[in-house]
Amino acid sequence: MQTYRHRVADDIVEIRIPQTDQDLREFMSWAQRASLRGPIALDTETTGLDIFTDGYRLRTVQFGDRDTAWVIHWERGGRFREAALFVLRMARRFLIHNASFDWLVLDRHAGFPLEELAPKTTDTKIKSTLIDPRQPQEGGIGNGLKPLSAWYIDPTAVDTQADLTAVFRSLGMTKETGWAGIDLQHPTYNLYAGLDCIYTARLDPFLTEGLSHFGVREALVQYEHEIARMCAIMQRAGIVLDAEYIEVLRERLREEEAKYAFVAARYGVESVNSGKQVSEALLAMGEELTELTDGGALKVDKAVLLPLADLDRDWQRIGARTPNPLADAALRAKRAGSWATTYADTFLDTVDSNGRIHAGIHTLAARTGRMSITKPALQTLPSSDWMIRRAMLADEGHVMVSTDFTAVEMRVLAGLADVKRMKQAIANGDDLHDFTAGLVYGEGFTKRHRKLCKGIGFGKVYGGGLTTIQRQTGAPVDEVRSALGAYDRVYPEIKRASVRWQREARANGMVAISATGRRLPLDRDRTYAVINYRVQSTARDVLGQAMMNMEAAGLLDVLKLPIHDEVLASVPAREAADYAREFERCMTMDLFGVRIDAAAEIGGRSWGSLYGADY
């Protein structure tokens, strides 16, 4: 048995690395005793983060408690694997920091099903995020193992990942190649592999104490584990990529980028992505630039360039002026280039050998509890044009179905703030913005009036004021001012709720508590954001509830992505209508007397078909 010792807090802990069958028997008997005492901490070391690419390897599986960690060399095969699988099967509870990663690794590379491990898991990252969801940059501790260990356990806790990167370099490897290349017997590698497990084991009691101290309900913790499991299953399934299509599209976008970059070069702009170069060239052409960025530079973003190119927000000619050829070229080159890089390249870089993309679904990414999707960021594909979404396909024989909540944030606001007339309108089945325009302008309201009321509604959800609502809607400032006043008179409950919520948060250490018991830390200088935080986080929980309903209805296997107020699914083509009805049913519920409902759209094979593509 190879053994290392290390100091954690005031204790000496032991990291044991079995080498022989006898060592492995000792490990298994430890595990049986430990499992009777409580949960076993679990972690893995692998060759990287891209679980689904070819050649990916699981290297070690670590098990531990607060004093002892065992590093099992999975890579050595045979008895090592048997021992690890024995404990995975035998133990009743596991503690994992950021469980979805290890669930997927063990599912894919150890043949240990996510469906078996997830129900036995407590995720310490979920627990810490429910105590404080903020990133370190936002004033939180952060929810990584290292900052949490340093905060709760031992200020001198090792940053094992960063330290190992240094070890890799000293061995002539990089951060990328080191995880695959380091010798399985390397002392620091094994020590740190084990330490992470011990940190996780020691973290959990502090987190349990923290959750109880803040009164976070056990039901919320449990529910977040269910959501994490569902999303890991979606990630495992992945989405089919139309590789041929995206390769052709990438070429086309690159050609377009080159064509317009060439035009821009005629005006002295070498790189269209350089704001400095573009602004200087535009000034030299006699254009006036007035808007400034936060940093005080001349602003040359899309909103500035489109009018100079005589284009409206949909890139259609306005006919108000002679288009500035540089503004036009810069817009087109930037868009083509960034779409090629951000979408086409990433799709082709992340696709697995079965032609599927397994984007990472982070179930508690935002401060409000909202989810995010990365690598690629499938929640942010262009929706004004179908060309990018066209690359994502439903499974063989399936079609895409997308089901959206209807005006969910306004409805949530109506429910949370108990906005009487809004609730009445929703109950009557009225269109909310029509209804508001009617109240503000009388029955003879116009489309413009409705648009303004819609803009004000959004402004309220975001906590916006006169200036921003004016800027967003583009309506004359006097008109916005009077409409805003009328809006507040018609729905007085919103302002009152905001004041009450800010007061409650202040009395609670600047933390608002959502309807589901979620902790929502406010920034001291923007407490008005409490409206948005409560609305956004409640809408997230409405989506979460809908997802639970979907699993209960047997729909988990067809789910593809959660997109804030929408769920994308790939369903058998022949039964699409039945599925669509089921999705709508799962997304229909009552929230404080407000009906939340949803509308499904049945598309074709590609996601783009829901945005105008013909396939």
Added chain:
DNA sequence: GTAATCACG
């Protein structure tokens, strides 16, 4: 690393 930009809900 920060600023600016742009994609989404």
Added chain:
DNA sequence: ACGTACGTGATTACT
């Protein structure tokens, strides 16, 4: 006292 648009992920230029 008053008023404040919210939340993400990703890329590129530049210091």
